[in-house]
Amino acid sequence: MHSLIDLFAYKVYKEKILPKSDILKMKYAMNVIWNEIIKFALLMIIFGLLNKLNLFLFCTTLLLPIRIFSGGVHFKRRIPCFIGSLSCFALAILIFPSILNMTVKMAVILMLISIIIVYIYSPISSSFRPILNEKRKRVLNYLSVFFTLICVFILFKFALLYNKAFFECGIWTISLQAFQLIIGKELR
Known part of the structure; x- marks a missing residue:
């Protein structure tokens, strides 16, 4: 069919x-x-x-502009892709916030490390759509860092003041995105 x-x-x-x-x-x-x-x-x-839809939508909104330009781990099949996405969101929304108490100092350190990782490792392209042009790679790298900085600003300016759960989940989302760039580079 x-x-x-x-x-x-x-x-x-x-x-x-x-x-x-x-x-x-x-x-x-x-x-x-x-x-x-x-x-x-x-x-x-x-x-x-799980009654966490608002946190999921918030984390997705933070992740999308970063992920679009930085790339990350890409799976060749649908089920591993779904499991990978579910795992990242579960870690950022359900697991890490419940086992680790996020302090502002910890958040600053995680965000500094994440920004450095995004700068060093992005973009990670899919094997189905490799990026061959060096100028395009540079532009994607700068856009990745720019959108990461924007999302970090939003987290510290608004989420930290108004909703600690959104702040924590956002920090973990950006950190996991940065971490998967390292994995994505190693898997290539």
Whole structure:
């Protein structure tokens, strides 16, 4: 049975709307987007059932601009990808905040280390979409650091003052993202 994405790509191919190489890129992008939507919906359900949906959405909002430009660990299959994402969010939202008491000093140290790691290791690209252009790598690196700094600013300026749980989960989210850059570099 063909997926809707395959059927759509076949229609584009038959009508000669795009060259074959662009159709393959389009199919890849559509599959990635579809898989991310499914993964996000499942994670929302899980964290909703755990009554942690607001923390999950906050952490996702912090993570997205950093992850888009810095990359990280990429899995070739959907299930390991989902398990990896679930594990990172579970660590940041459920496990670390419950076993470690986050102090401002600890948060500052974690954020300084994270910013340094993001600067040194990003971007980590997927093997499906390698970054070959050095100028593009530099731009992605600067954008990764920029968005990390913005998220750190938001955490210290707003979350720390208004909601300690959001602050802690945000610190752990950024720290785990930075840590996975090291792992992503080692796995390449």
